[in-house]
Amino acid sequence: MQFKTLALGATLALIGAAASAETFSFEPQVLTPSTGSFSDVVLGSFTLTQASNVTGSVLAATTIGFEGGSTLPLQSVSFSFVGLNGHTDLDPSATGFSFANLAAGTYQLVASGSLSGAGIPNFAVLRTTATAVAASAVPEPASYALMLAGIAGLGFLARRRKA
16 A cells, blocks of 8 residues: 555656746837837847746737827737747747747847838837746656666565565
8 A cells, every 4th residue: 555655656746847837927018110110129038947938929009098088099010020039939920929948048039020000100019928838858768767666666665565
């Protein structure tokens, strides 16, 4: 019975090492490009303490609201790029981003695109969020061999105590 408890404990310990998520929220960015397009605008930066998978999105506000209920329309935003320069974005949508197995370090999110429409000329507000989930480590074969040897040793001891 004790062996089953130990085996269950080892299994739970392995499951307990599952990834934890960290969410990054960035201050809204106000864009005021001199023309109707923008390039490599820094949306924010974040720091990873371990290898992680990062996903997120960027939303553009369509209006600005004021006290009393009045609003002003903003130009619509078309993104040509949102992500980390030099890293392959796994999300095919223009407003989302997804990166697998980023190493620990500091990263800057950037965006490029254009403004259009009848709103306030050359003015946009962008809101960005990102979630980092620790990338699961792949154990080495030696780790599995050591774990199996330990379980076999526990089984041997449990069987010997019975006799």
